[in-house]
Amino acid sequence: MSAPAAAALSVRGLSKSFGGLAIAQSIDLDLERGARVGLIGPNGAGKTTLVNLLTGTLAADAGSIRLQGEPIDRLPPEARVRRGLARTHQLNTLLPEASARDNVALAIAEREGIGWRLLRYARRWRACLEEADAQLESVGGAGVADRRVAELAYGEQRLLEIAIALALRPRVLLLDEPAAGVPKSEAHAIHAALERLPAEVAILMIEHDMDLVFRFVREIVVLVQGRILRRGTPAEIAADPEVRAVYLGRSAP
């Protein structure tokens, strides 16, 4: 365990209830710089809820969230993004009419703080477009830069989600099932992109694809019914009888 001050993301006692149902129960979590953590758990365990609580899309009932030591609990989602917390979505939220390049360029424009610029545009927007091309290339999506999102294959769209999140130059990246629904033929592109993610970014990834999880992460957190059941290395988790019972299935070898 590293000291909290070095943690990129530090969560203490995060809780949330809906009606009478507790969907997040006093969650403690630390992500160090460069972490590769997988978040797994049965359906309904509250994984995406946790991500929504971290990004601010959902307001927590209690608990604290610190990004690089700074509290971000009171900030709205867009402010947290500007502080360096980015996410991808389980269901694409790409701009359907815009091209892949434009989708990324908008993110860059926001990052650069020129999103509000009304009149002067030409040079700086072009710079955003160029950087967008570079970003797309770094995730292996250079070929689709011009195409409208609605025309992209599903796997390409998932790649785009990752590219956009990266373009924001986050300190912490939350990936919500990046490979979900992607056909086997396109999955390798996603895997390759994930492996090429910058080393210093702390990554928390929700995934059901166990192959991907075990290959990509160095630590696993198991979430069951809004509570953290276990945290450990992939080997420890795979061998843990309680995890196996709850999640991997009693009949697992």
Next chain:
Amino acid sequence: MPFATVLLDGVSYGMVLFIISVGLTVTMGLMRVVNLAHGAFAMVGGYLAVILVRAGVPFLLAALLAAAAVGVLGAAAELAVYRPLYRKGELAQALMTFGLVFVVIAALTMIFGPEIKPLPVPGFLAGLVDVGLRPYPAYRLFLIALGLALAALLWWTIDGSLYGARLRAAVDNPRMARALGIDVSRLYTLTFAAGCALAGFGGAIGAQLLPLEPFYALRYLVLFLVVVGVGGMGNFRGSFVAALALGVLDTAGKYLLPEAAAYLFYGIVLVLLLWRPNGLLPSRAAT
């Protein structure tokens, strides 16, 4: 005592608003269709009742027949012009129904002329009834009784019943609903027709309070939308409470501050909508 009169006036007015608006809370709230032409359906119901009454049909029967006719018109409209727009989003629906309102207003003016068409109430309702404090119009008491009866009926049919469950299922997940054997298309058409029929009925029986003239559809549109918005979309209890509250508010306003009443009313509505965008009362269904 003016207080009691204002209250009763407001409540009876609110009942008319409820009867008309409840159909809109169904279509906009449960079916999630933006229907700005709802007031037009109410208006057509009123005009049809006028024709029937002039032909000698008794008042209540005329109102019911007019409601049925408007229901049929509603079903036809749903099949012809609403259905193609379910997938096209709110703006398209708003625009199309806005156009429909204009068409209906123009058509009715061309047929009936721009003047107010009075719909006289039958003899047994036209008199005054002694309610202890002072004589009060029987017609308004009738409206209150009718509104309560309708609220009870709706509560009993929709909220607790299989129909209600089916409707909710169909709206939330049409594909799943079809897989369960629910005929989603027919459900939509029937529900929409029912909403329109209720509106037509309200337009007919409420003609003394909301006078029938071609611009009725636009003039009171905001009122109906506001009842639905303040009550919470798809929320029957909410629209009942909102209709009564707004009815009393409007009546009291006109009595106490006749000049400022109109825009103060909208001002209060604005505040209510901003304070509780999802409606005053919590919705029963946990979405």
Next chain:
Amino acid sequence: MKGLHLLPWLAALAVYFAAGGYLSLGTQVLIMILFALSLDLALGHAGIVTLGHAAFFGFGAYAAGNFAIHVHGDPLAGLAFATALTGLFGLATGALILHTRGVTLMMLTLAIASLLAEFANQAHWLTGGDDGLQGIRMAPLLGAFRFDLWGHTAYLYSLTVLAAWFAVTWRVLRSPFGRSLDGIRQSPARMHAIGTPVWRRLVAAYGLSAAMAGSAGALSAQTTRFVGLSTLGVLLSGTVLVALILGGTRRLYGAFLGATVYVVVQNVAAELDPFRWMLVLGALLMAIVLFLEGGLASLGDLAARALAGRRAGK
């Protein structure tokens, strides 16, 4: 292609020189174009579904009218005043309501427009009530050009104001701000996720759109020297909506096309009583929504695609 850009403007100038008798109609067209352009910014690009945009048109009209009556008859001063004031009004109402979306937002825009219309109806001292604001006397434009009876000054004045706003809109839409508005329209969730202060952008767009609509209203007040309650009415909100949808949203000259067709046809149909006109208007709107989503401007695209299809061989 660039040459095509000049076409509408050349046409407008041609009208000035060749169709002298129709200049007041032409001015009406120009004002409606400006109004429709303002709606395109708010509705077409930012996705703010507003059914009460006439509130800003009327607000600007009454502001300019009162300015001319009580302060000074100088048209440019009045225009600046009305534009600025309406813009502020837009920012204020936008800040209030743009937290909401969809149907709630629609209802709120209607509620505000109704509120304003009722207030105007009551405030005789400010609006003249039912009789309208009368007694507006305009000083010569730039001190030299009188507003003559045939509408020469009015036409060129309106054309210049339209051109100025068009240039502003053009730049704004191509700026990062403008692009972020399109993004907000397509997916607010996506824009939140990249750190966009969505509400702030929407309020700014709404304020800008309001200012533009206010300019249009001011022009109307100044060129006709009258402001009636209809400038705030639902009918006008519906009219500009039809004009924009008719021409096509998010197209460079969609507003131009739609507004021109609309105003010209309306005047031609003025022989018919106003209610038959409403029938045509309503039916037109329904037809466009049901059958021609992109408006008239998209007919060009459809034709081009059909031709390309035929050339490629079936």
